[in-house]
Amino acid sequence: xxxxxxxxxxxxxxxxxxxxxxxxxxxxxxxxxxxxxxxxxxxxxxxxxxxxxxxxxxxxxxxxxxxxxxxxxxxxxxxxxxxxxxxxxxxxxxxxxxxxxxxxxxxxxxxxxxxxxxxxxxxxxxxxxxxxxxxxxxxxxxxxxxxxxxxxxxxxxxxxxxxxxxxxxxxxxxxxxxxxxxxxxxxxxxxxxxxxxxxxxxxxxxxxxxxxxxxxxxxxxxxxxxxxxxxxxxxxxxxxxxxxxxxxxxxxxxxxxxxxxxxxxxxxxxxxxxxxxxxxxxxxxxxxxxxxxxxxxxxxxxxxxxxxxxxxxxxxxxxxxxxxxxxxxxxxxxxxxxxxxxxxxxxxxxxxxxxxxxxxxxxxxxxxxxxxxxxxxxxxxxxxxxxx
Numbered sequence: 153x154x155x156x157x158x159x160x161x162x163x164x165x166x167x168x169x170x171x172x173x174x175x176x177x178x179x180x181x182x183x184x185x186x187x188x189x190x191x192x193x194x195x196x197x198x199x200x201x202x203x204x205x206x207x208x209x210x211x212x213x214x215x216x217x218x219x220x221x222x223x224x225x226x227x228x229x230x231x232x233x234x235x236x237x238x239x240x241x242x243x244x245x246x247x248x249x250x251x252x253x254x255x256x257x258x259x260x261x262x263x264x265x266x267x268x269x270x271x272x273x274x275x276x277x278x279x280x281x282x283x284x285x286x287x288x289x290x291x292x293x294x295x296x297x298x299x300x301x302x303x304x305x306x307x308x309x310x311x312x313x314x315x316x317x318x319x320x321x322x323x324x325x326x327x328x329x330x331x332x333x334x335x336x337x338x339x340x341x342x343x344x345x346x347x348x349x350x351x352x353x354x355x356x357x358x359x360x361x362x363x364x365x366x367x368x369x370x371x372x373x374x375x376x377x378x379x380x381x382x383x384x385x386x387x388x389x390x391x392x393x394x395x396x397x398x399x400x401x402x403x404x405x406x407x408x409x410x411x412x413x414x415x416x417x418x419x420x421x422x423x424x425x426x427x428x429x430x431x432x433x434x435x436x437x438x439x440x441x442x443x444x445x446x447x448x449x450x451x452x453x454x455x456x457x458x459x460x461x462x463x464x465x466x467x468x469x470x471x472x473x474x475x476x477x478x479x480x481x482x483x484x485x486x487x488x489x490x491x492x493x494x495x496x497x498x499x500x501x502x503x504x505x506x507x508x509x510x511x512x513x514x515x516x517x518x519x520x521x522x523x524x525x526x527x528x529x530x531x532x533x534x535x536x537x538x539x540x
Contacts, residue, residue: 216417
């Protein structure tokens with residue numbers, strides 16, 4: 153249910169994400185085994201909740217902190233509940249089903265106006281901001297790749313998600329979101345490059361992402377590139393829809409409380425521009441300070457490294473996810489999105505269910521018994537032969 157609603161409006165679904173995540177953990181009948189990724193996510197949630205203590209606007213901080221808590225619990229629940237291939241397919245397809253419904257609504261809206269190839273106009277879904285719709289579909293593209301890789305043992309399981317990539321990518325173009333469109337393109341290119349040159353691509357994507365996250369909000373990017381981005385889709389504004397104006401201001405307000413920030417959700421509702429920073433580093437920095445930045449980016453880095461180091465296919469997915477999300481991190485407002493954190497959690501568990509026993513459809517608890525039988529039966533036969 154969470155996976156499907158993460159891709160669907162309205163935002164009221166966020167109110168139930170935390171209790172549903174706890175319910176999912178409880179239904180397993182076992183306590184989560186917390187790893188580094190889980191610990192960092194929970195510490196981020198605790199720090200966001202603690203920001204109520206120093207916030208000047210608790211009415212804004214309480215709901216914003218709850219969103220941080222929700223995504224932290226969602227990540228832990230995803231890593232705890234998804235243990236086998238069928239779990240991955242169920243959760244992944246639930247999210248993709250929601251994305252498919254959204255994509256069809258976007259395409260239908262464009263067709264109703266006869267502009268199915270006119271990407272200068274923006275089409276979305278009633279009840280949801282158009283950029284958030286595009287970001288959700290961009291995550292759907294990466295998850296479709298993940299399900300295609302996980303379903304390589306059956307043609308229908310890898311062809312079906314790949315077919316969705318075309319639909320979701322087309323819907324992203326119709327939304328007119330620059331960041332999402334560039335992200336989908338970069339994600340697909342990174343996946344192809346990682347297939348051909350995995351190690352080089354992994355190092356390149358990680359290095360470029362780290363540098364870009366630090367360079368862009370500090371205004372150290374070439375002006376020509378920024379103007380090109382501003383003119384994409386034929387909608388130039390001169391400052392990328394206010395981003396070039398708000399980034400310096402958000403940077404200055406962060407320095408007023410560098411370590412702990414001004415409190416979750418305060419900046420987005422109190423700044424004179426009346427919009428969020430539209431940059432992940434500046435958003436988290438203003439919300440939770442340097443401590444929150446380290447916890448937030450540490451969670452993402454630990455999750456992606458956990459996935460990338462477990463195999464070539466996992467590295468491909470980690471590269472595709474990082475490349476697809478990078479433009480959104482740089483220019484978007486999506487720090488506590490259910491879809492993003494759900495996908496991040498799934499990427500960390502996908503490699504763990506690709507063992508040879510599971511590839512043949514053998515459940516994890518039976519794999520060890522089969523191994524013992526394969527070892528003990530020949531030994532027993534040898535013993536009988538020697539006694540003769």
